[in-house]
Amino acid sequence: xxxxxxxxxxxxxxxxxxxxxxxxxxxxxxxxxxxxxxxxxxxxxxxxxxxxxxxxxxxxxxxxxxxxxxxxxxxxxxxxxxxxxxxxxxxxxxxxxxxxxxxxxxxxxxxxxxxxxxxxxxxxxxxxxxxxxxxxxxxxxxxxxxxxxxxxxxxxxxxxxxxxxxxxxxxxxxxxxxxxxxxxxxxxxxxxxxxxxxxxxxxxxxxxxxxxxxxxxxxxxxxxxxxxxxxxxxxxxxxxxxxxxxxxxxxxxxxxxxxxxxxxxxxxxxxxxxxxxxxxxxxxxxxxxxxxxxxxxxxxxxxxxxxxxxxxxxxxxx
Amino acid sequence: xxxxxxxxxxxxxxxxxxxxxxxxxxxxxxxxxxxxxxxxxxxxxxxxxxxxxxxxxxxxxxxxxxxxxxxxxxxxxxxxxxxxxxxxxxxxxxxxxxxxxxxxxxxxxxxxxxxxxxxxxxxxxxxxxxxxxxxxxxxxxxxxxxxxxxxxxxxxxxxxxxxxxxxxxxxxxxxxxxxxxxxxxxxxxxxxxxxxxxxxxxxxxxxxxxxxxxxxxxxxxxxxxxxxxxxxxxxxxxxxxxxxxxxxxxxxxxxxxxxxxxxxxxxxxxxxxxxxxxxxxxxxxxxxxxxxxxxxxxxxxxxxxxxxxxxxxxxxxxxxxxxxxxxxxxxxxxxxxxxxxxxxxxxxxxxxxxxxxxxxxxxxxxxxxxxxxxxxxxxxxxxxxxxxxxxxxxxxxxxxxxxxxxxxxxxxxxxxxxxxxxxxxxxxxxxxxxxxxxxxxxxxxxxxxxxxxxxxxxxxxxxxxxxxxxxxxxxxxxxxxxxxxxxxxxxxxxxxxxxxxxxxxxxxxxxxxxxxxxxxxxxxxxxxxxxxxxxxxxxxxxxxxxxxxxxxxxxxxxxxxxxxxxxxxxxxxxxxxxxxxxxxxxxxxxxxxxxxxxxxxx
Numbered sequence: 001x002x003x004x005x006x007x008x009x010x011x012x013x014x015x016x017x018x019x020x021x022x023x024x025x026x027x028x029x030x031x032x033x034x035x036x037x038x039x040x041x042x043x044x045x046x047x048x049x050x051x052x053x054x055x056x057x058x059x060x061x062x063x064x065x066x067x068x069x070x071x072x073x074x075x076x077x078x079x080x081x082x083x084x085x086x087x088x089x090x091x092x093x094x095x096x097x098x099x100x101x102x103x104x105x106x107x108x109x110x111x112x113x114x115x116x117x118x119x120x121x122x123x124x125x126x127x128x129x130x131x132x133x134x135x136x137x138x139x140x141x142x143x144x145x146x147x148x149x150x151x152x153x154x155x156x157x158x159x160x161x162x163x164x165x166x167x168x169x170x171x172x173x174x175x176x177x178x179x180x181x182x183x184x185x186x187x188x189x190x191x192x193x194x195x196x197x198x199x200x201x202x203x204x205x206x207x208x209x210x211x212x213x214x215x216x217x218x219x220x221x222x223x224x225x226x227x228x229x230x231x232x233x234x235x236x237x238x239x240x241x242x243x244x245x246x247x248x249x250x251x252x253x254x255x256x257x258x259x260x261x262x263x264x265x266x267x268x269x270x271x272x273x274x275x276x277x278x279x280x281x282x283x284x285x286x287x288x289x290x291x292x293x294x295x296x297x298x299x300x301x302x303x304x305x306x307x308x309x310x311x312x313x314x315x316x317x318x
Numbered sequence: 319x320x321x322x323x324x325x326x327x328x329x330x331x332x333x334x335x336x337x338x339x340x341x342x343x344x345x346x347x348x349x350x351x352x353x354x355x356x357x358x359x360x361x362x363x364x365x366x367x368x369x370x371x372x373x374x375x376x377x378x379x380x381x382x383x384x385x386x387x388x389x390x391x392x393x394x395x396x397x398x399x400x401x402x403x404x405x406x407x408x409x410x411x412x413x414x415x416x417x418x419x420x421x422x423x424x425x426x427x428x429x430x431x432x433x434x435x436x437x438x439x440x441x442x443x444x445x446x447x448x449x450x451x452x453x454x455x456x457x458x459x460x461x462x463x464x465x466x467x468x469x470x471x472x473x474x475x476x477x478x479x480x481x482x483x484x485x486x487x488x489x490x491x492x493x494x495x496x497x498x499x500x501x502x503x504x505x506x507x508x509x510x511x512x513x514x515x516x517x518x519x520x521x522x523x524x525x526x527x528x529x530x531x532x533x534x535x536x537x538x539x540x541x542x543x544x545x546x547x548x549x550x551x552x553x554x555x556x557x558x559x560x561x562x563x564x565x566x567x568x569x570x571x572x573x574x575x576x577x578x579x580x581x582x583x584x585x586x587x588x589x590x591x592x593x594x595x596x597x598x599x600x601x602x603x604x605x606x607x608x609x610x611x612x613x614x615x616x617x618x619x620x621x622x623x624x625x626x627x628x629x630x631x632x633x634x635x636x637x638x639x640x641x642x643x644x645x646x647x648x649x650x651x652x653x654x655x656x657x658x659x660x661x662x663x664x665x666x667x668x669x670x671x672x673x674x675x676x677x678x679x680x681x682x683x684x685x686x687x688x689x690x691x692x693x694x695x696x697x698x699x700x701x702x703x704x705x706x707x708x709x710x711x712x713x714x715x716x717x718x719x720x721x722x723x724x725x726x727x728x729x730x731x732x733x734x735x736x737x738x739x740x741x742x743x744x745x746x747x748x749x750x751x752x753x754x755x756x757x758x759x760x761x762x763x764x765x766x767x768x769x770x771x772x773x774x775x776x777x778x779x780x781x782x783x784x785x786x787x788x789x790x791x792x793x794x795x796x797x798x799x800x801x802x803x804x805x806x807x808x809x810x811x812x813x814x815x816x817x818x819x820x821x822x823x824x825x826x827x828x829x830x831x832x833x834x835x836x837x838x839x840x841x842x843x844x845x846x847x848x849x850x851x852x853x854x855x856x857x858x859x860x861x862x863x864x865x866x867x868x869x870x871x872x873x874x875x876x877x878x879x880x881x882x883x884x885x886x887x888x889x890x891x892x893x894x895x896x897x898x899x900x901x902x903x904x905x906x907x908x909x910x911x912x913x914x915x916x917x918x919x920x
Contacts, residue, residue, distance in 0.1 A: 107601045
């Protein structure tokens with residue numbers, strides 16, 4: 001046998017946890033988490049930014065649903081809103097631009113004990129990460145994706161975003177944008193997302209409602225949360241804010257959320273559009289499909305240690 | 319066909335039998351002829367016969383119809399390379415006859431299907447021993463079938479078995495295993511085709527051959543390809559999650575992992591693109607268990623940004639790069655070692671990572687395990703730099719002690735009192751991550767990020783921290799460099815020429831050294847497995863030689879050093895280090911290396 005220069009014996013399982021171990025907590029022992037305990041860095045967002053509201057409601061969700069502190073898993077890509085994980089005192093990852101969904105899928109598919117929340121903006125979701133949005137939705141990976149849509153690139157200071165409306169004047173379209181904007185709802189429904197909801201930062205109760213419903217959904221749950229960029233696109237969503245003379249029309253009570261075409265129809269209405277769950281169906285998740293493949297395969301090797309399963313293959317190659 | 323001895327004249331009128339210690343057999347036809355299957359049978363048979371075996375195979379870039387060859391070198395002793403020239407050529411068509419006759423040794427045997435090969439240049443008749451058989455018609459006779467073109471591979475295997483006195487019961491068993499689970503008629507037809515070939519008298523052959531007893535008698539050997547060995551190594555190492563996107567020649571690895579991992583409770587994801595694949599693997603690694611991704615050629619370029627993130631966040635990860643000819647789409651089915659630069663330096667910013675290159679099929683298995691362990695120990699991405707040459711060849715090697723080798727690396731979620739992953743005061747200077755789901759009693763949870771960060775992972779713009787963290791990321795890899803074993807010199811530790819190899823060039827270089835030394839030249843070899851960082855102590859080895867030639871399958875570059883050569887030059891500033899490079903898409907021939915050495919030392 002070839003000697004390994006780095007044998008496993010010298011390593012602990014996930015690294016050197018020469019730390020004082022403490023006993024795990026039971027559900028009954030879980031203490032409430034105060035806002036102070038779940039808040040970490042002070043947000044870098046501008047005063048009045050809609051993202052504050054989403055963060056505050058995430059904290060509320062954590063407490064309302066009595067999540068265990070260590071199980072809170074927050075993932076983001078790049079953008080103003082994507083700095084989210086730094087502001088949450090919990091396990092979190094701030095990944096590269098546009099790739100938060102595949103990263104989070106890796107967590108979700110390998111760690112079924114965690115429910116991953118992914119936060120991001122419209123550029124991250126629909127421009128650089130557009131391909132991943134489509135495929136994560138189609139595969140129905142179990143996780144919640146909350147896109148704070150502000151119709152503009154804020155972190156890089158006012159360039160056109162994939163959701164900027166026609167005619168929007170930015171630093172990269174001084175004459176006004178000429179590219180047809182993406183409709184996130186239609187995009188999600190067409191891609192095969194199994195939970196598609198729309199909300200806005202000015203209605204906190206509704207945001208929380210949508211987050212809770214998304215978290216309870218077994219599959220890829222997508223929330224578009226309109227979130228105003230007070231710096232570069234002030235007033236973008238006034239039309240959805242009754243306090244500013246706008247309207248907040250809910251998805252009609254008789255809407256069938258399992259009707260793809262009806263959902264698509266609702267998604268066509270732009271401003272103010274409809275708020276609530278436009279589409280929700282149950283389809284086997286990627287997680288469940290994989291688990292099924294695993295259990296079918298495992299049955300054949302019941303109780304065999306891993307090395308013996310491998311030995312069976314190797315014996316055939318003699 | 320070295321060491322031909324004792325020609326015994328048989329009494330039954332068949333040709334005389336010569337005893338040989340090794341043979342190089344090349345089979346040429348079209349890709350749908352099942353040529354790889356014959357090669358596989360021969361390789362597997364040799365493995366079971368306690369003979370070391372090495373094969374060299376090319377696959378056509380087109381899916382079918384293109385020229386396809388398989389070269390198998392069977393030896394009773396140690397076989398280090400595919401062999402420069404063939405002792406025997408089996409060709410099914412006129413085009414395969416013409417294209418491959420030149421690969422035959424003078425006086426070598428060409429066995430051809432006379433149903434398809436009709437034009438023989440009389441000049442060739444004096445150079446090579448020709449045996450023409452109407453193989454296509456004979457197959458129909460033997461199997462009683464009508465599918466002329468089917469079964470001629472197995473029929474030919476019978477002919478080869480006859481010619482080289484191969485173990486028929488073992489071949490029968492292999493055929494049975496190959497067709498197990500299919501319609502029993504298929505196996506019966508195959509055996510009939512094989513027996514048809516084997517019972518042919520080959521009366522027109524000048525001689526038949528018999529291998530001398532092997533040196534490895536009693537060894538428990540297995541036979542597989544390089545990509546297979548690498549994938550199984552990852553499984554043995556405890557990897558249970560991976561993600562990839564199909565690209566040649568990496569695809570074999572992802573296909574095998576996709577099929578096999580569920581048996582071990584794991585899974586492998588086919589993603590929408592290369593970037594998603596590396597991102598998903600990094601996510602799973604952060605989830606607590608080292609995950610794998612991989613690719614070839616352009617796919618590696620696409621993954622570089624995410625690999626840079628894993629360097630910054632110090633996440634363990636294994637990336638397999640099965641190199642092929644580049645740049646861009648390049649030569650997808652040819653061998654090249656031109657990804658060393660991107661593996662070591664790909665990406666923006668200072669991003670130190672580990673690169674290891676396996677040198678043989680067996681080494682693929684063990685390198686995969688080492689890569690996982692280095693990733694865990696140093697909390698870093700590790701790139702396994704293999705190549706098309708190893709990926710698609712089949713070798714026999716001793717059965718690994720799986721009970722001892724297989725590792726459990728499942729996540730450890732034991733709660734901790736407090737933790738700073740990027741602790742600057744850590745005595746070993748190495749980052750340790752907590753998998754999400756691990757409770758931290760102090761209530762202070764770490765984050766991982768691509769931004770420069772403080773000890774808990776929170777972003778910082780502090781110049782001081784950037785300096786400290788950059789040094790931390792560099793120093794842990796330097797520490798690995800100090801822990802690496804200094805490679806042994808192959809041959810005497812001093813002399814005129816030192817041939818430095820990496821990756822699949824190890825075998826040809828060592829064989830070249832053996833041949834040169836037998837001819838009285840003071841040539842030694844040095845194989846470097848750990849490419850980035852390099853082990854310490856190489857300068858001491860270089861000191862004892864007048865020339866140091868770095869043998870690489872990549873371009874000599876602007877300054878004439880090749881890719882590893884340039885790294886060695888940069889580190890040792892030694893003008894005697896020079897490049898011995900080529901990019902013809904083929905593995906090294908021994909003669910090529912020795913001719914170049916001769917020219918360079920003139």
